[in-house]
Amino acid sequence: MSEGQTSRRSPGEPWGGVRPFSIKTKLGALVVIAVLITTGLMMIAMRTATELRFITVFSMIATLLITQFVAHSLTAPLDEMNTVARSISRGDYTRRVRENRRDELGDLAGTINVMADELEAQERQRKELVANVSHELRTPIAGLRAVLENVVDGVSAADPETMRTALKQTERLGRLVETLLDLSRLDNGVVPLKTRRFEVWPYLSGVLKEANMVASARAGIASGSGSHTRTDVHLHLDVSPPELTALADPERIHQVVANLIDNAVKHSPAHGRVTVKARRGSLPQSLELEVLDEGPGIPKAEWAHIFERFNRGAVSSPHGPGSDGGTGLGLAIARWAVDLHGGRIGVAESDRGCRIIVTLPGLPAMPS
Numbered sequence: 001m002s003e004g005q006t007s008r009r010s011p012g013e014p015w016g017g018v019r020p021f022s023i024k025t026k027l028g029a030l031v032v033i034a035v036l037i038t039t040g041l042m043m044i045a046m047r048t049a050t051e052l053r054f055i056t057v058f059s060m061i062a063t064l065l066i067t068q069f070v071a072h073s074l075t076a077p078l079d080e081m082n083t084v085a086r087s088i089s090r091g092d093y094t095r096r097v098r099e100n101r102r103d104e105l106g107d108l109a110g111t112i113n114v115m116a117d118e119l120e121a122q123e124r125q126r127k128e129l130v131a132n133v134s135h136e137l138r139t140p141i142a143g144l145r146a147v148l149e150n151v152v153d154g155v156s157a158a159d160p161e162t163m164r165t166a167l168k169q170t171e172r173l174g175r176l177v178e179t180l181l182d183l184s185r186l187d188n189g190v191v192p193l194k195t196r197r198f199e200v201w202p203y204l205s206g207v208l209k210e211a212n213m214v215a216s217a218r219a220g221i222a223s224g225s226g227s228h229t230r231t232d233v234h235l236h237l238d239v240s241p242p243e244l245t246a247l248a249d250p251e252r253i254h255q256v257v258a259n260l261i262d263n264a265v266k267h268s269p270a271h272g273r274v275t276v277k278a279r280r281g282s283l284p285q286s287l288e289l290e291v292l293d294e295g296p297g298i299p300k301a302e303w304a305h306i307f308e309r310f311n312r313g314a315v316s317s318p319h320g321p322g323s324d325g326g327t328g329l330g331l332a333i334a335r336w337a338v339d340l341h342g343g344r345i346g347v348a349e350s351d352r353g354c355r356i357i358v359t360l361p362g363l364p365a366m367p368s
Contacts, residue, residue, distance in 0.1 A: 030070050034063045077105045081112055093120035128336070135333065137173070139258075144169040165213045172254075193249040193340055197285065200244040200278045201237075207257050208235045208276065211265075233268045235261065239278040246278075247285035247362045252337040256345075259330035260291040260356055267295035267354065285362030293353040303347040307335040334358075 038059045080097055087095040093116050097109040147166045150156040212235060246253075257276065264274040277290040298306060338345040343360040 027070075030066060033066055037062045037066075074105070077101060077109065081105075081109065084112060084116070088116055088119065091123075093123060128332070135330070137177075140169040140173040144173065161213075165210070168210055193252065195247055195249050197245055197247050198250055200246050200287065201239045201242055203250065203253075204237055204239065204257065204276060204278060207254055208237055208261070211235065211258060211261050232271050233265045234271070234273045235265075236273055236275045237278075238275060241280070244278060244280055244287075245285065246287035246360065248287065248341055248360050252340060253360075255337045256334045256358060257289065257291070259334045260289075260358075263330050264291050264293035264295070264354065264356075268293050269295060281359060281362060283362050287358075287360045287362060289358040289360070290348075290355065291358075292350065292355045295353050297350065297352070297354050298347055306347065307331045307345065 041055045041059050041062075044055070077097070084095045084097050096113050096116060099106055099109045099113065101109065144166055147156075147162060147169070151158045151162060156162055212231075261274060261276065268274060272294040274294075275290075275292045277292070279288045279290075280286070281288045335345050338358055338360070341360050343358060345356065345358045348355045348357045
């Protein structure tokens with residue numbers, strides 16, 4: 001542990017490994033003090049010939065005062081804990097109990113605070129998951145609607161290529177609905193991954209082709225989903241070696257690549273270029289993905305915040321022509337999917353534009 005860093009006391013763990021001021025000790029001390037007061041007053045009465053009834057009254061008063069003081073020190077934190085527990089039961093996870101005691105009530109206060117922290121984290125994960133899935137559902141619905149409206153209005157013919165685009169969006173919508181059903185199987189905010197080995201070139205080529213076709217179908221139609229309608233940006237794929245394979249969940253990786261492309265295209269200049277690179281990582285079946293655009297880039301001060309929900313950067317308006325700026329969820333979804341794989345995602349140095357690198361671990365290294 002670094003200098004100046006403090007560690008939180010685990011629930012039930014006494015301060016410093018011992019509990020010098022436990023409730024049992026305090027109650028025992030209360031009994032001893034009451035006996036000593038009574039005995040002392042009796043000895044004074046015997047030496048001064050004071051009537052026993054006065055000694056009894058004085059003894060009772062002294063004992064009651066001490067008992068009241070000890071009882072207040074025990075019931076006051078219980079009242080505070082009760083107030084905090086009621087707030088938690090109403091969904092307010094911001095309240096905490098003061099941990100300024102070194103007895104069993106201090107341990108209970110720490111346990112309540114840890115419980116509130118965990119409930120707050122789970123509630124935050126639930127809201128993020130619902131927001132991410134909702135954002136992802138709007139994307140294929142908007143794309144499917146655009147394709148069908150073009151066919152109905154006679155803008156495009158119902159040829160096999162157009163129908164395949166609609167079919168892909170329908171299939172993707174079905175897979176996203178399955179994600180909603182997976183909510184009942186969430187374990188600590190983690191969605192089960194369906195990892196498999198796949199060839200990177202044809203997979204990414206399909207993702208880029210689908211992005212181009214959906215953008216073309218949406219051109220001139222306001223999607224309202226935060227997805228781009230740019231058709232002037234060229235998407236370039238660079239996979240080396242061509243036979244590169246990876247081990248991951250293809251559906252989750254589709255979320256990562258599609259959202260990174262969407263973000264890059266939105267911020268590209270007119271007739272710009274977005275490059276998607278794939279390379280073999282350091283571990284077996286690991287994969288390194290890179291998405292590079294030619295836009296204005298991201299200020300270094302914003303690098304740590306661009307993957308937060310609803311973060312749309314420090315600019316006041318979208319950079320690319322025809323961009324609507326999005327909802328600020330795309331990069332958050334990409335980070336969420338990468339985190340599920342135990343990978344890393346971040347912004348890297350670039351001479352021009354924004355460069356985002358994704359590292360997926362694949363298989364762990366085998367011992368030699």
